[in-house]
Amino acid sequence: MGKKLTTRSEDYSKWYNELVVKADLAENSAVRGCMVIKPYGYAIWEKMQGELDRMFKETGHQNAYFPLFVPKSLFEAEEKNAEGFAKECAVVTHYRLKNNPDEPGKLMVDPEAKLDEELVVRPTSEAIIWNTYKNWVQSYRDLPILINQWANVVRWEMRTRLFLRTAEFLWQEGHTAHATKQEALDEAMQMNDIYATFAEEFMAIPVVKGSKTENERFAGAEETYCIEALMQDGKALQAGTSHFLGQNFAKAFDVKFASKEGGLEHVWATSWGVSTRLMGALIMTHSDDNGLVLPPNLAPIQVVIVPIYKSEDQLAQISEVANKLTSDLRAKGISVKYDDRDTQKPGWKFAQYELQGVPVRLAIGPKDVEKGTVELARRDLLSKEFVNQDEVVEKVSALMTEMQDSLFEKAKSFRDSHVTEVDSFDEFKKVLKEKGGFISAHWDGSPETENKIKELTKATIRCIPFNQEKEEGSCVLTGKPSSQRVLFAKAY
Amino acid sequence: MGKKLTTRSEDYSKWYNELVVKADLAENSAVRGCMVIKPYGYAIWEKMQGELDRMFKETGHQNAYFPLFVPKSLFEAEEKNAEGFAKECAVVTHYRLKNNPDEPGKLMVDPEAKLDEELVVRPTSEAIIWNTYKNWVQSYRDLPILINQWANVVRWEMRTRLFLRTAEFLWQEGHTAHATKQEALDEAMQMNDIYATFAEEFMAIPVVKGSKTENERFAGAEETYCIEALMQDGKALQAGTSHFLGQNFAKAFDVKFASKEGGLEHVWATSWGVSTRLMGALIMTHSDDNGLVLPPNLAPIQVVIVPIYKSEDQLAQISEVANKLTSDLRAKGISVKYDDRDTQKPGWKFAQYELQGVPVRLAIGPKDVEKGTVELARRDLLSKEFVNQDEVVEKVSALMTEMQDSLFEKAKSFRDSHVTEVDSFDEFKKVLKEKGGFISAHWDGSPETENKIKELTKATIRCIPFNQEKEEGSCVLTGKPSSQRVLFAKAY
Numbered sequence: 001m002g003k004k005l006t007t008r009s010e011d012y013s014k015w016y017n018e019l020v021v022k023a024d025l026a027e028n029s030a031v032r033g034c035m036v037i038k039p040y041g042y043a044i045w046e047k048m049q050g051e052l053d054r055m056f057k058e059t060g061h062q063n064a065y066f067p068l069f070v071p072k073s074l075f076e077a078e079e080k081n082a083e084g085f086a087k088e089c090a091v092v093t094h095y096r097l098k099n100n101p102d103e104p105g106k107l108m109v110d111p112e113a114k115l116d117e118e119l120v121v122r123p124t125s126e127a128i129i130w131n132t133y134k135n136w137v138q139s140y141r142d143l144p145i146l147i148n149q150w151a152n153v154v155r156w157e158m159r160t161r162l163f164l165r166t167a168e169f170l171w172q173e174g175h176t177a178h179a180t181k182q183e184a185l186d187e188a189m190q191m192n193d194i195y196a197t198f199a200e201e202f203m204a205i206p207v208v209k210g211s212k213t214e215n216e217r218f219a220g221a222e223e224t225y226c227i228e229a230l231m232q233d234g235k236a237l238q239a240g241t242s243h244f245l246g247q248n249f250a251k252a253f254d255v256k257f258a259s260k261e262g263g264l265e266h267v268w269a270t271s272w273g274v275s276t277r278l279m280g281a282l283i284m285t286h287s288d289d290n291g292l293v294l295p296p297n298l299a300p301i302q303v304v305i306v307p308i309y310k311s312e313d314q315l316a317q318i319s320e321v322a323n324k325l326t327s328d329l330r331a332k333g334i335s336v337k338y339d340d341r342d343t344q345k346p347g348w349k350f351a352q353y354e355l356q357g358v359p360v361r362l363a364i365g366p367k368d369v370e371k372g373t374v375e376l377a378r379r380d381l382l383s384k385e386f387v388n389q390d391e392v393v394e395k396v397s398a399l400m401t402e403m404q405d406s407l408f409e410k411a412k413s414f415r416d417s418h419v420t421e422v423d424s425f426d427e428f429k430k431v432l433k434e435k436g437g438f439i440s441a442h443w444d445g446s447p448e449t450e451n452k453i454k455e456l457t458k459a460t461i462r463c464i465p466f467n468q469e470k471e472e473g474s475c476v477l478t479g480k481p482s483s484q485r486v487l488f489a490k491a492y
Numbered sequence: 493m494g495k496k497l498t499t500r501s502e503d504y505s506k507w508y509n510e511l512v513v514k515a516d517l518a519e520n521s522a523v524r525g526c527m528v529i530k531p532y533g534y535a536i537w538e539k540m541q542g543e544l545d546r547m548f549k550e551t552g553h554q555n556a557y558f559p560l561f562v563p564k565s566l567f568e569a570e571e572k573n574a575e576g577f578a579k580e581c582a583v584v585t586h587y588r589l590k591n592n593p594d595e596p597g598k599l600m601v602d603p604e605a606k607l608d609e610e611l612v613v614r615p616t617s618e619a620i621i622w623n624t625y626k627n628w629v630q631s632y633r634d635l636p637i638l639i640n641q642w643a644n645v646v647r648w649e650m651r652t653r654l655f656l657r658t659a660e661f662l663w664q665e666g667h668t669a670h671a672t673k674q675e676a677l678d679e680a681m682q683m684n685d686i687y688a689t690f691a692e693e694f695m696a697i698p699v700v701k702g703s704k705t706e707n708e709r710f711a712g713a714e715e716t717y718c719i720e721a722l723m724q725d726g727k728a729l730q731a732g733t734s735h736f737l738g739q740n741f742a743k744a745f746d747v748k749f750a751s752k753e754g755g756l757e758h759v760w761a762t763s764w765g766v767s768t769r770l771m772g773a774l775i776m777t778h779s780d781d782n783g784l785v786l787p788p789n790l791a792p793i794q795v796v797i798v799p800i801y802k803s804e805d806q807l808a809q810i811s812e813v814a815n816k817l818t819s820d821l822r823a824k825g826i827s828v829k830y831d832d833r834d835t836q837k838p839g840w841k842f843a844q845y846e847l848q849g850v851p852v853r854l855a856i857g858p859k860d861v862e863k864g865t866v867e868l869a870r871r872d873l874l875s876k877e878f879v880n881q882d883e884v885v886e887k888v889s890a891l892m893t894e895m896q897d898s899l900f901e902k903a904k905s906f907r908d909s910h911v912t913e914v915d916s917f918d919e920f921k922k923v924l925k926e927k928g929g930f931i932s933a934h935w936d937g938s939p940e941t942e943n944k945i946k947e948l949t950k951a952t953i954r955c956i957p958f959n960q961e962k963e964e965g966s967c968v969l970t971g972k973p974s975s976q977r978v979l980f981a982k983a984y
Contacts, residue, residue: 030566030623031559031611039554039639046555062531063538067523068613068644068660069582072589074522076599086589086599090561092613093585093601095648097564097578107568107578109585109610118601119523121560121584121613131522141835147531152560152644156587168560343633 005355007289012233019283020162023292023356026279033160033167037276040356043300045170045276049150051202051297052172052274055194061146061174066128068152069119074127078252081126084219088156090121090167121154126220126271129175130249137177137267139258144187145177153275163280164237164492171275177267179257181246184268185223188244191272192225195240203278204295204408205229205285206415207239208438208487210463215447218271222246228462228487230415231284234436236462236489239281242272280492285411286380292357293380295407296400303329303396304358305338308346308365315340318364321389325362325374328393334400354379359403360396380407421485425476428488432459438489442482444475453477459488497847499781504725508776512654515784515848517771525652525659529768532848535792537662537768541642543694543789544664544766547686553638553666558620560644561611566619570744573618576711580648582613582659613646618712618763621667622741629669629759631750636679637669645767655772656729656984663767669759671749673738676760677715680736683764684717687732695770696787696900697721697777698907699731700930700979702955707939710763714738720954720979722907723776726928728954728981731773734764772984777903778872784849785872787899788892795821795888796850797830800838800857807832810856813881817854817866820885826892846871851895852888872899913977917968920980924949930981934974936967945969951980 005022006014021027025041028034037045053063069092076082096113100106122128129147136142154168174191178184192209199205207227217224221243229239250256250266259265286293296302305325307318319340326336337358339349346363353361361377368374374392377384380403387395418437422428431439443449443461453476454460464486473482497514498506513519517533520526529537545555561584568574588605592598614620621639628634646660666683670676684701691697699719709716713735721731742748742758751757778785788794797817799810811832818828829850831841838855845853853869860866866884869876872895879887910929914920923931935941935953945968946952956978965974 027624027627029559030563030620031561034559034561036559036624037557039556042556043554062535064531064534065529065662067521067526067528068646069523069526071522072599075589076597079597082589082599089587089589090584090611091586091589091601092582094583095581097567097581097583097610097612105568105571107564107574109583118589119582120589128522132519132528135519154560170557 005289005291008232015289016280016284017162019287019291025283025292026162028162031167033157035162035166035168037170040300041279044282044294044298045279047298047300048198048202048278049172052194052198053148053150055198056148056172056174059146059190059194061148061176063149064147065149065151066125066132068122070122070125070128072118072120074131075120077127077131078220078249080248081124081220085123085155088158089123090154090156092119092121122151123153123155124271124273125149125151125153125173125175126245126249126269127253130253130255130269133175133177133267134253134255137255137257140179140260143177143179143257143267144183146174146187147176148172148174161280163276163283166276169276171273173271173273176270177250177255178270179259179265179268181268184246184270185244188223188225188242188270188272191270192227192240192242195242195272195274196227199227199229199239199281200408202295202297203282203285204297204404204411205239205281206408206412208463208465209467210465210487212241212463213447213450213461213486215450216460218243220245220248221271222248226463228438228489229281229285230418230437230489231281231492232414233284234418234490236438236487236491237277237281237284238462238491239278240272240274243270245269245271286407287357290382291355293407294357294359296359296404299357299359300335301337301353301358302334302400303336303360303362304349304353305336305362305364306346306349306353307340308363310366314366314369317366317369321364321369321374325389325392329396332393332397334396360399362392378403419487422476423473428459428476429457432457432488432490436490438462438487440485440487441476442473442484443486444478444480444482449475449477449480453488459490462487462489462491497781497783500724507781508772509654511775511779511783517775517784518654520654523659525649527654527658527660529662532792533771536774536786536790537771539790539792540690540694540770541664544686544690545642547690548640548664548666551682551686553640553668555641556639557641557643558617558624560614562614562617562620564610564612566623567612569619569623570712570741572740573616573712577615577647580650581615582646582648584611584613614643615645615647616763616765617641617643617645617665617667618737618741619745622745622747622761625667625669625759626745626747629747629749632671632752635669635671635749635759636675638666638679639668640664640666653772655768655775658768661768663765665763665765668762669742669747670762671751671757671760673760676738676762677736680715680717680734680762680764683762684719684732684734687734687764687766688719691719691721691731691773692900694787694789695774695777696789696896696903697731697773698900698904700955700957701959702957702979704733704955705939705942705953705978707942708952710735712737712740713763714740718955720930720981721773721777722910722929722981723773723984724906725776726910726982728930728979728983729769729773729776730954730983731770732764732766735762737761737763778899779849782874783847785899786849786851788851788896791849791851792827793829793845793850794826794892795828795852795854796841796845797828797854797856798838798841798845799832800855802858806858806861809858809861813856813861813866817881817884821888824885824889826888852891854884870895911979914968915965920968921949924951924980924982928982930954930979932977932979933968934965934976935978936970936972936974941967941969945980949982951982954979954981954983
């Protein structure tokens with residue numbers, strides 16, 4: 001266990017890094033920028049995958065798998081996309097190692113096994129997928145194509161942090177093909193909505209839905225929709241994006257279809273993705289100085305039962321109660337772990353499960369056996385109470401919903417109190433410095449102004465929110481006219 | 493749909509390749525040796541994953557994720573493992589592309605972005621994982637570690653075939669660490685047994701369990717257990733392997749633990765895996781000249797309902813029956829697709845689902861509505877019968893089990909009739925040439941003899957079966973004494 005976590009007020013960034021490692025979520029590996037996702041962290045990711053996968057399938061999408069490698073000639077076909085990713089991509093140039101004659105026992109790249117064409121390890125799969133779709137689409141009858149892929153991708157980022165920015169990460173990427181522009185726009189919007197629903201209902205993270213500005217758009221997209229969340233330190237985090245790609249990839253890869261009307265048209269595209277970065281958002285939305293706090297809907301272990309005993313005899317009696325509770329709770333669909341290991345003391349277990357964010361802890365001692373009670377501790381409030389054994393199942397079932405809702409409400413009220421409307425650049429800087437959060441301000445619509453503001457404050461436009469009334473105003477930096485406010489923030 | 497499949501007797505290999513593509517399972521991609529797994533093929537793989545994952549978790553394993561890349565210095569640490577995989581590995585040498593000044597719009601590797609140390613794209617993950625376990629293990633209390641990973645791996649094979657041998661493939665790889673040799677041996681055996689159970693109960697493929705000879709062992713293993721299946725063309729296919737790695741990786745990566753007794757000892761290891769290669773085994777065990785045949789336990793669509801109609805009115809009446817059947821069957825946990833698309837004719841649909849191996853097809857026409865019947869077609873026997881609508885659910889439920897069993901029995905009787913005991917090398921060659929299958933023969937136990945037989949016949953020792961009585965005899969090639977028969981075959 002080691003010593004306590006650095007507190008959030010001491011050093012938020014250090015708190016985060018320590019928490020990820022100490023709660024057994026992930027750790028750095030021997031490969032620069034690549035992480036090891038440990039079993040407990042991966043179990044949370046599996047819960048996320050399960051829910052998202054269900055939502056994708058319910059909306060008609062199917063999973064498939066495309067190659068890890070993108071030949072350079074395909075990679076460069078869509079110019080903007082290539083430009084956006086070329087600067088940070090891992091490139092395979094050889095297909096063999098051989099013994100190094102100068103250093104026995106060591107290997108070296110075999111210069112005779114140089115590939116004719118370099119292969120880029122996919123940073124995203126539009127190129128390889130649209131090169132495939134080309135052969136799948138002849139007529140409008142072949143459309144839409146609604147495919148998702150669960151995969152690893154690599155972006156050679158220079159500064160990395162566990163989950164938030166890693167050279168390799170896991171994600172899902174949807175790639176759809178449509179006969180009309182409107183259908184593609186609707187699809188991109190639908191998937192952004194699914195991400196928002198998932199974030200709010202499962203991760204208990206309130207998000208703002210909106211569009212990205214041209215500067216912040218995905219390389220190769222005509223429109224990027226997104227969901228933006230706010231972390232406890234006042235920085236924003238882009239939690240998911242959904243892109244309307246227009247006909248850019250269809251043109252780059254010559255994907256045309258015979259329309260109902262008899263014409264030959266380029267196909268319309270979308271792509272959309274969320275990644276293991278969501279793990280970072282989950283941690284930074286709910287956790288506290290004692291460790292991880294997990295919403296019940298994503299907790300791999302929802303309830304842990306810890307026996308407190310001095311003799312084998314006591315343990316046997318406690319186990320009887322614990323085993324009954326375990327099976328009754330499981331019958332309600334609640335995941336339970338009964339930790340009767342004798343290698344660790346109860347205090348150690350309490351601290352460990354607190355650190356790992358298990359929503360409910362039940363402790364049972366000899367007195368509880370006598371009295372027919374258990375001690376129930378709630379992770380989010382760090383509160384404790386005694387509950388009659390015959391009321392535990394009902395109480396815990398209700399708590400699953402209550403804690404899920406309460407975490408969301410708490411995060412929402414924090415977020416809502418950290419959206420500040422400002423009307424001058426001085427105020428902008430003051431709020432950003434003293435309070436952080438989202439700053440709702442007028443902007444003249446030009447990339448230059450956005451860049452200038454970024455240069456001066458490090459804040460970027462997180463999104464142009466969808467659900468926001470038009471309002472005449474003037475740009476917070478240039479004073480030029482503006483018809484609506486946008487959300488600025490410093491971001492992860 | 494295109495024209496009919498090549499038949500198996502005409503050209504088995506061509507039949508296989510055509511089937512994989514026409515049944516929409518997979519296709520070749522723009523990357524040499526890498527495949528695209530199409531949605532229908534991927535759905536079968538997902539069913540396999542689901543069952544295996546459940547079996548792994550039920551035996552105490554957890555999933556995790558380790559980096560895609562292995563730094564060269566780690567890759568070469570376990571000498572035999574490195575030697576086994578160095579000849580066919582993809583190597584990342586650079587982390588950036590830049591604009592090619594000589595060819596506008598084209599990119600080139602940026603020579604200034606050369607990695608200090610080359611990264612091997614994992615062909616298997618022992619090296620990166622044992623380098624990680626090193627930090628996880630101090631004491632016997634940290635053991636066992638029971639971890640599985642679902643991942644993509646790359647082996648730069650020169651001759652590739654869809655599913656059977658591809659440069660990139662999907663698999664799971666279990667990597668466990670133990671305090672004692674016996675515990676590791678038991679784990680390796682347990683996982684081989686799980687693979688056998690999965691193959692027989694879900695894939696309906698009978699397998700022989702056994703050990704590999706030294707020649708055929710995994711690079712770096714002290715013992716390799718395996719399950720061997722027999723394909724319809726008389727060639728064997730290694731369907732899963734489980735390795736006892738001894739202390740080889742613990743020594744290479746210096747992984748020691750403080751034992752209960754107070755000593756400091758090297759950890760014992762296993763690894764085990766199955767891959768998308770299983771898709772090839774599934775196809776080649778059950779399918780026929782009309783296309784894929786799927787065991788119900790792995791069929792993404794177990795029942796398809798096709799309406800046969802001339803008017804909208806008829807369709808409405810048929811749909812009423814079909815929708816009721818669909819929901820009744822689904823209530824029994826059976827997956828059903830009602831294909832009422834008007835873009836394709838019934839005949840086209842019949843052929844398509846036959847090609848794709850959907851176990852049961854129900855066809856409903858106006859006469860069936862009148863008479864209260866449906867036409868039920870069984871994919872494995874290509875048989876048809878009329879069934880009363882109120883008996884369909886019961887009938888189909890029973891068929892799911894019946895077809896599963898019947899496919900297994902059919903494959904088993906084929907396999908059993910293709911295990912031939914031979915006692916001379918002439919007989920060996922004759923049987924291999926005229927009949928194929930497994931040849932059960934005495935072998936003197938030397939790698940040289942095994943190599944010589946391979947050279948002369950292309951047959952290798954598939955395994956030394958576990959469940960086989962000892963029998964004194966003499967080697968089929970050298971005449972030297974042998975204490976048990978082993979199984980030879982030509983293999984995929």
